[in-house]
Amino acid sequence: MNRIADYSGNLLNHVETLYRPGEREIAIRMATALGCVISDTGFKGDGDESFLAAHPNPGDPDPRNNAFFMSPMRxxxxxxxxxxxxxxxxxxxxxxxxxxxxxxxxxxxxxxxxxxxxxxxxxxxxxxxxxxxxxxxxxxxxxxxxxxxxxxxxxxxxxxxxxxxxxxxxxxxxxxxxxxxxxxxxxxxx
Ligand SMILES: [Fe+2]
Known part of the structure; x- marks a missing residue:
């Protein structure tokens, strides 16, 4: 199995994390330091800033699996x-x-x-x-x-x-x- 999307079983899907208002850039740096690549989901919910997805496997940045999300505290x-x-x-x-x-x-x-x-x-x-x-x-x-x-x-x-x-x-x-x-x-x- 090379791509997480090809795995058809149930799995632990994602973790939703929050950052403090004003700390989006520091959150991105923390996820990057952890070795993750970041993508922007474009989803904003009812806030102003989009949810980011941090992918632990840079070779397979699946937007819906094996990620933790980062969005501003409500x-x-x-x-x-x-x-x-x-x-x-x-x-x-x-x-x-x-x-x-x-x-x-x-x-x-x-x-x-x-x-x-x-x-x-x-x-x-x-x-x-x-x-x-x-x-x-x-x-x-x-x-x-x-x-x-x-x-x-x-x-x-x-x-x-x-x-x-x-x-x-x-x-x-x-x-x-x-x-x-x-x-x-x-x-x-x-
Ligand atoms: Fe543990």
Missing amino acids: PEQQALEARLVRLAQDDAGFAATLETYRHTARTKPFGVSHFALRYATGDAVADAAERLKAMLGSELGERLHVRVFEPGESGAIGARLVQGFVYQDVIVSGSFLYGQLIELQSQPHH
């Missing part, structure tokens, strides 16, 4: 996020709970909600992690945390199993306050 969520931010500012206990969650996401990511991208090799995961830091690290500061794990030995040379975890709040599929963890996974062939 006013309803902006209102909710704004209230949560105020709560965190006004309630020291809530702020501490939030910081504990963020610390866990950065240091023990395995049980924290995330979505994952598959890469062909462990080296490709390491390269993506380096690109993220190079392209966005200084600009995002505390908003970006990249961690690479090499969980264990895998037999053959070149079959390095590598997992990367990227914790950031540029593109999220939930709350911007919580941030979004993205896993970078390699599946070496044995």
